[in-house]
Amino acid sequence: MRTGAGAGRSGYVHEAVCYDSDEHLLAVVVPFLLGGVAAGEPTLVSFGERNAALVAAALPPGCPVTFLTGGDVYARPAGAIRAYRTLLADHMVTGAAQIRIVGELGREQLGDSWDWWARYESAINYAYDEYPLWSMCAYDTRATPAAVLADVRRTHPTTAGPRERHTANAEYTGPETFLLENRPEAADPLQRHAPAADVADVAPDAARRIVRAVGEGRVGPAKLDDLTLAVSEIVANAHRYGRPPVRVRVWAADGRVVVTVDDAGPGPKDPFAGLLAAPSERSAGFGLWITHQVCDHVSLQRTPDGFALRMTVGG
Structure with a gap:
């Protein structure tokens, strides 16, 4: 009782x-x-x-x-x-x-x-x-x-x-x-400057290469591996469930890398996407759940122009 x-x-x-x-x-x-x-x-x-x-x-x-x-x-x-x-x-x-x-x-x-x-x-x-x-x-x-x-x-x-x-x-x-409301998003200090990379209509494998090239030597190999995995999953989701164009931007400094992925779609319908384990690797929420496991901060924004996700590794 x-x-x-x-x-x-x-x-x-x-x-x-x-x-x-x-x-x-x-x-x-x-x-x-x-x-x-x-x-x-x-x-x-x-x-x-x-x-x-x-x-x-x-x-x-x-x-x-x-x-x-x-x-x-x-x-x-x-x-x-x-x-x-x-x-x-x-x-x-x-x-x-x-x-x-x-x-x-x-x-x-x-x-x-x-x-x-x-x-x-x-x-x-x-x-x-x-x-x-x-x-x-x-x-x-x-x-x-x-x-x-x-x-x-x-x-x-x-x-x-x-x-x-x-x-x-x-x-x-x-x-x-x-969970479907827009949370107030504090701008990362790195985003006050022009990104080191800014590409549109990029495929997951190309996005991985871009992030690795920008982040090499900025954060440890394990963190960079985690980030490239997360970016690959999110770019794949954007192509599969979002709407073009899919845009990737990368900022980097010693000890920190920030990546944003945005598309013109509405974002995930599941309010718990990313926070609760996805039912299978084929479900829409699996990539977002992986991203929440490996990144040091994940921010989601829905705007009149679409959906944006920001991933950060490092302090």
């Missing part, structure tokens, strides 16, 4: 914690964790080093809360979804009636790459709904940009507060709508 906000419910309970002090964070998170322990539910924390230490110090000695390690789980949204789905499935196999997780994104995810992390926060309302999960996502209002906090309210059905308050977010927007 599920407890707390999950009692009498099925599927995913997804809450935000928007806190303005350490005391505020602990007032929400500690009762949440202790409630899970008391109910015999798997109870986990996925915080950065500072907040993990803060929470650990506030729990009773020996409290059986699991602190997840390995911050690279949040390296990419699609990878995070894949990892958490595996974790949740493993707990269900052992008979868990409910799993509790409190987590946070790093400061770096709240900056220029927030657009795809906003998509992550929206997509998991669907991606985790087959599991009896109750999670809280913590955001420090002292350091989180206002635009990010606005998206937090749109991607979390409720906000958790002290004294076990749970307030519905009137701004909440379902993922089927949110």
Whole structure:
């Protein structure tokens, strides 16, 4: 039997914690964790080093809360979804009636790459709904940009507060709508300059050669291999599912390569394309899913002129 906000419910309970002090964070998170322990539910924390230490110090000695390690789980949204789905499935196999997780994104995810992390926060309302999960996502209002906090309210059905308050977010927007909206896209600094390559009507194999020629020596061989694979998949998708012309532009600097692919089509119809595994290698979303696995940032834009996708590797 599920407890707390999950009692009498099925599927995913997804809450935000928007806190303005350490005391505020602990007032929400500690009762949440202790409630899970008391109910015999798997109870986990996925915080950065500072907040993990803060929470650990506030729990009773020996409290059986699991602190997840390995911050690279949040390296990419699609990878995070894949990892958490595996974790949740493993707990269900052992008979868990409910799993509790409190987590946070790093400061770096709240900056220029927030657009795809906003998509992550929206997509998991669907991606985790087959599991009896109750999670809280913590955001420090002292350091989180206002635009990010606005998206937090749109991607979390409720906000958790002290004294076990749970307030519905009137701004909440379902993922089927949110994910098809245009996310505000921060221009990459490299795009302030003319691209090193700008070609139209290019085939996938030619696009690979162009990206490799521009990126050689700019990023490591593994990252360049990943990027050329991603570009090949996206150019193939643009020819197969989009509308001509298909245009590829490449920018590069030491340690970083940016590629955009655009066409005159409407873009993928599936709101979860790229974030959830495609059903097969022949499906329309497979190339986009591969791209989300290997690139360090992926941005999607729908414009009156068509669809554009930007891929970045490197810092």
